[in-house]
Amino acid sequence: MKAVIIGGGISGTVTAMALRQAGIEASVHEAHPSGGEDAGAFLTIMHNGMDALHAIGADGPVVDNSFAAAGLELVTPDGKTVERRSFDVDGLAGPRTLTRAVLYRALQEEAISRGITFERGKRLVSASPGIARFEDGSTAEGDILIGADGLRSVVRNIIDPACPPPRSTGLDVVYGYTTDTSVPQAPSLYRMIQSLHAFFGYTSAPDGSTYWFARLPTAEGVWSGLSPAEWRTAAFVAFDGEPLPAAEIIESTGDEVFGGHSYDVPSTPVWFTESMVLVGDAAHAASPAAGQGASMALEDSVVLAQCLRDLPDAPTAFAAYERLRRPRVEELVANSAAVSSGTTSDRDRNWLYRHHIDWDATIPRT
Secondary structure, eight states: OEEEEESSSSHHHHHHHHHTTTTTTEEEEEESTTTTTTTOOEEOOOHHHHHHHHHHHHHHHHHHHHHHOOOEEEETTSOOOOEEEOOSSSSSOOOEEEEEEHHHHHHHHHHHTOOOOOEEOOEEEEHHHHHETTTSSSSEEEEEEOOOOOTTTTHHHHHHOOOOOOOEEEEEEEEEEEOTTTOOOOOEEEEEEOSSOOEEEEEEEETSSSEEEEEEEOOTTTTTTHHHHHHHHHOOOOOTTTSSSSSHHHHOSSOOOEEEEEOOOOOOSSSSSEEEEOOOOTTTTOOOSOOHHHHHHHHHHHHHHHHHHHHSSSHHHHHHHHHHHHHHHHHHHHHHHHHHHOHHHHHHHHHHHHHOOOOSSSOOOO
């Protein structure tokens, strides 16, 4: 069996590695010439995501290029810390924080070292059983096509032209980095602040730099096309004058600021055909509130490879994969949306973190 993977981001790259470990040939086709290495912002891979990487021996490059946090603090609008929570969940590894650019590069280098090929500048325009067609006129042939092409997935629309579009979460999310070590630090933890008007979180790396994000309630399209300086100003204004360190941290930040509107995909009606299947955000995108987007994509990648390894044909494998993954990811998307809207605090996330993938376990047909 040969797989053609559309999308060279987190889920596409890890899917290729998992398939290779399962004895299945795979090639990765990425729309962007850079392969995504220039992606902004940062992310955290939680315990369950690190567990998925460990299942295929790919956790080392992430650990080598990231830093850890032992827990988090929850802070109220008046500046009081109301909860401290440890991330130690029965000795599970994680979480790890790093930039998307560094994560993409580390995973792609690991995949290339395992013999996986990447074709860049390959923007998918159409596909039919056995063949993918790209904007530059080239094609790729394979037994199966895997859509790892993210929130605006082309493969999702090929599988089901009537699929619902991504849904606005009503939030703009701004990410930034500051190297000013004089600002309040949060070493080895995430400090989460619910202000009067928005939400702010930050953590400090071992070198003293601070990674921060702000979730700003905003209608879709209100602040589209802003420059880094304009995103920084928008975030600063949301917290200025409050008894919190958010405004100080934002003000100390240079041009390493990335912002955009947030969307989710609550439920994709059709995940697969006889020869095509979706993974990661292409199947189920969550708001960033739960911090689980990357980790859920990593779980998808490994479980899909196990299903294709153990079951007799692609349609049977795809059905088993959907059966194993859909309930968990849709619960996460709904939960994260509720946290974003403020209807739940979701303080117990062990149901997410404790998830374990045993690579040597056999996937049953039903």
